[in-house]
Amino acid sequence: MSQGIEVVGLYVRDQDEALSFYVEQLGFRVHTDVKNGGYRWLTVQHPDQPSFQLGLFVPGPPVHDAATAQTLQAMVAKGAMPPLVLVVDDCRAAYDRMRERGVEFTQEPVARYGVVDAGFRDPSGNGWKMIEARR
């Protein structure tokens, strides 16, 4: 595939913390981690999805003024950012594994309408739905 979406970014409060969460607790891999002055371009990848990168960005200069950065940080921290969905083969097994690694779950796995789903947040407050893929 040569055309399509390559990177979608999340705002996080701290890139080191987010990196450790997405890599160590969720099992993602680092794709790019480069610094340019105070700016750090950081993306991670799901191991099964080499064509897509999840960007982990901190609101702030040079992209945002202080007041805008503060507003964005507040929006993330109060869970106001759009929903994210992670598809897994086995929601309950993934839940057990991730909880053991300290992931903050907001909803235990629930089966409804033939689909098992759970909910968790990253340390910054971004909310994820974890849905079991239909077989």
Next chain:
Amino acid sequence: MSREPESQDPALLRRLLRAKDRMDAASHEDWPVRRLARVSNVSAAHFARSFKQAFGVPPHRYLLTRRIERATALLRDTDRSITEIAFETGWRSLGTFGRTFRDVTGDHPSAVRERARASAHALDRVPACHVSAAHRPHLTTAVSEKRRRGADDNIRPHQQEA
């Protein structure tokens, strides 16, 4: 007099969100301010005011709204009696449930159930919308495909004119 609202510390907001999440996960449980304040690691005196500033409603009001949402879904999706639903969603008295339900939705639980039943087939898939939406790639593709084709049809004559 308009006053710039003081901005809240993101670290505090993140902890307040935890209390909101806990209410979402178990809205049928009792959530006195002291319990919520402990989840957020702030003083009880601080909690209610900070929560309202962050989320626009006082914590107790938020909890009641969530309970009513759940009750509405159960009225729509199950055959359980209104009394059963009231107790299942965390109310200790049917009277309080009925009053709060009317206060939040402007209608009686029984009327909401009747209306939901009347349009039952239309609502069939509504409660699962969030989950299903993530599972409907084929439908989405087909719709956007149709739309794109439609757009192409519209564009071509226009381009010929120009």
